Amino acid sequence: MNLMPENIKKSLFKLSGEDYSIISVGSKKIQFYFSTIGLLVLLILLFSFVSALYFTEHLFHNFFADIGVGLVWGYVVTNMYVLLLYTITPEILPIRIRKKDKYIAKSITFNISMVYRIFVVILLALIIAQPLNVLILKPGSKALAYDIKYLLATNPIASINSFIVIAIFLLPIYFKYSIRNLGEFYEKKAVIEKRIIEDDYKDFKIKYSIQLENNILKFNNHVWENLTPFLEKLEKRNPSVYKKYFDEIKEELINEKTEKYEYWADPPFRTIKRVNSTVNNNEADLLELIYQDNTLVEK
Template sequence: MSSLLKAIRNRLCKLSGEDYFIISKCSNKIQVIFSLIGLLVLVILLCSFASALYFTEHLFHSLIADIGVGLVWGYIVTNMYVLLLYTISPTLLPTKIRKKQEVKTNRFQLTFSMELRIFIVVLLAVIIAQPLNVFVLKPNSTALAFDIKHLLATNPLATLMTLTVVAIFLLPVYLKYSIRKLGEFYVEKEKIEKRIITDDYKDFKKEYRHLLENNITNYNKSVWKNLMPLLTKLEGINPVAYQKYFNEISSELVPENIEKYEYWADPPFRTIPKSKTKKCSF
């Protein structure tokens, strides 16, 4: 592959919305798929710009305003789309299905949240497609809203164009799903996400342990400060009792080494209780 084509592919991969550092470590096949996703994102940007440009032309009749609104609208739609596309991915971290107590990863789950995101993607596609329908099928329109309804009701090409735009919006979702079957990208991404969470959890436990130990030390100092005047008086009255209580207090007010008890065998993901691992051990 020539350096120019490779540079173009790398640029398109960055438009896909995924971590380019991980993509660059994958095979050429996966990089080509991500570059295709990036190309579709670029097409969506151009469609959004053209749609907004034609729509605002009917409102402002000013080239500067049309271009400005078109750029802003295209930028907003594309960023929303890339964000939605980024969130449409298989579950990478361990999760537990409570009924069956199973741990499942690397699956696309058709949850309400996933359905809502796909619905928003389709809605954006339908909105973007309507001014384009009028621009292609009735370019001399003077009543944009009426012509949109009329074309959808009477012209099959308008429906076909709308479905084509919807397909362009949904195709990257399908491509991301197909990447899951190849395993390479999401396996690497899963490792990175697990490592980040595990490292942060270790840092949290370390910081929390130091905090508790410092609080205990400060508490011990405060107790000693309050008890010493009383112990000093007791020493003058009854040295034996003083020594007894002094030793007891000294044995109680000692620095503590705090260790967080882990109920789960796989913290911080909390999918496997320790009791299960004990039952399986020999």
């Protein structure tokens, strides 16, 4: 695997359904795993092409139509598979689940969504495997659907072939979860993705504050426009009362600087509930609360 040209290795890394730029700086063992996954995806592409080619041969009996449909079908199935493979990955970002009345941070790798995606992978493998069974075992009939049904009912080799194809489709998933135990790739990926999310969230908070301040400004201007005619009338009749209310309104309608309040100690992941603290009437408790809040915000 080390003798493989770099451009071929990068292509295999991309087919693995993970970020090839992170894989490229990983250890040789990590690169070997992902290269193997890429080779399996190439094998799946070949299976898809041959399966579609043999299937369409029974429909069109035309060489160019068979080749065209085979290429399109192989491309579609492989892209669907790579997309599923990219989504079937160990959890690398903090998530939260509710347990009774508390939220706790936990890494969940097996859930309903995962079962559904694996089911789709197995379904694709079964669809691809059946025309291959007919091609390999050649039962003799010209009705493809009948041949598929007949082989599965009477020939154990057809079932074995189907399981082999399913295993090839599932092996990359197994390898991806095995890579997690090596303790290198997903740690780097988690750092990068976490930084991207945190940077985006900081940008969001800035835009949020600007938008809120603009809304406050518009509201204040709108209130001043509505009150001005009445204040002008009041000024003519009773300047002292006018001055009193004018100062009160001016004090209330301040264009304040705002900042989004965080209910969680680790935004934007929201896995740690922020602790509500009370302050006693002494300076030490006040300083402790201030520094504690600053620590929570920095996290």
